[in-house]
Amino acid sequence: MPDEAPIQYRALLQRHGFRFSKAMGQNFLINPTVCPRMAALCGTDRHSAVLEIGPGAGVLTRELARLAGKVLALELDRRLFPVLEESLAGLENVTLLQGDVLKLDLAALLRTHFDGMPVTVCANLPYYITSPVIMRLLEERLPIQSITVMVQREAADRICARVGSREGGAVTAAVAYYAQAQKLFSVSRGSFLPAPNVDSTVIQLRLREAPPVEVADEAQFFRLIRAAFGQRRKTLANALSAGLGVEKTAVLAALAQAGLPADIRAEALTLVDFARVCGALAL
Numbered sequence: 001m002p003d004e005a006p007i008q009y010r011a012l013l014q015r016h017g018f019r020f021s022k023a024m025g026q027n028f029l030i031n032p033t034v035c036p037r038m039a040a041l042c043g044t045d046r047h048s049a050v051l052e053i054g055p056g057a058g059v060l061t062r063e064l065a066r067l068a069g070k071v072l073a074l075e076l077d078r079r080l081f082p083v084l085e086e087s088l089a090g091l092e093n094v095t096l097l098q099g100d101v102l103k104l105d106l107a108a109l110l111r112t113h114f115d116g117m118p119v120t121v122c123a124n125l126p127y128y129i130t131s132p133v134i135m136r137l138l139e140e141r142l143p144i145q146s147i148t149v150m151v152q153r154e155a156a157d158r159i160c161a162r163v164g165s166r167e168g169g170a171v172t173a174a175v176a177y178y179a180q181a182q183k184l185f186s187v188s189r190g191s192f193l194p195a196p197n198v199d200s201t202v203i204q205l206r207l208r209e210a211p212p213v214e215v216a217d218e219a220q221f222f223r224l225i226r227a228a229f230g231q232r233r234k235t236l237a238n239a240l241s242a243g244l245g246v247e248k249t250a251v252l253a254a255l256a257q258a259g260l261p262a263d264i265r266a267e268a269l270t271l272v273d274f275a276r277v278c279g280a281l282a283l
């Protein structure tokens with residue numbers, strides 16, 4: 001792509017009479033250094049494809065299109081399409097699709113649009129669906145190599161925490177089962193239009209080829225993890241008994257079988273511990 005005058009996104013949106021929707025998590029990036037950095041770090045190249053969620057006015061999409069072989073961008077808000085047609089004009093390796101990332105058939109889309117190319121995900125995620133989007137991308141075992149996304153700082157802290165630490169939660173354990181998570185860089189709230197109330201962090205999840213622990217039934221394993229963190233203030237025994245509807249004596253027996261103390265709390269367990277408790281409870 002030849003170098004050209006940078007697009008003035010604020011003016012572009014104004015010209016289209018665009019009004020930001022809080023409900024759709026619309027905080028658009030206006031700091032010109034962030035998107036090139038994200039695109040470079042997402043690990044794409046001319047032989048790979050990128051799935052972008054929520055292109056907004058197309059600021060990150062343009063940077064991805066410079067590096068990737070193909071970009072598929074899924075945008076929920078129809079009002080942005082005239083804006084995107086302008087900002088992405090002439091980029092032949094970009095396909096825009098209207099729809100809800102939580103409802104579209106992503107496996108079919110990747111098959112149709114990318115035809116076996118290596119795929120990464122790169123996005124400035126709408127914050128109201130951060131965890132559901134990440135969990136959907138992981139749980140469906142889509143053929144993707146990594147997920148590089150901007151999320152609220154607190155969400156990044158939680159997702160990238162160590163399993164078995166105070167900062168960890170259900171999402172930490174679930175993400176760690178599928179991927180290796182790391183923080184890449186921080187982005188201040190002033191980098192967005194409109195500015196949100198919190199700062200953000202770009203994180204990267206690199207998908208594992210195989211889970212780090214063996215579990216007989218993944219659905220039950222994740223049910224146990226959700227129940228364990230459902231009532232963080234309680235001991236694990238009480239949280240599991242209440243959350244899973246299992247007698248407390250049975251939970252205590254399972255903890256003992258897994259070699260864990262009766263008064264342990266969810267935040268102290270590693271993935272291996274969770275797998276042992278799950279096996280011992282025979283869920």
Ligand code: SAM
Pocket residue numbers: 024025026027028029030053054055056057058059060074075076077099100101102123124125126127129
């Ligand atoms: N990528 C742009 C940027 O960095 O400036 C916009 C990011 S903004 C935080 C999130 C984008 O996701 C918005 O364009 C919003 O309309 C879109 N969005 C919100 N909910 C969505 C959904 N369920 N499916 C697809 N896109 C969605």
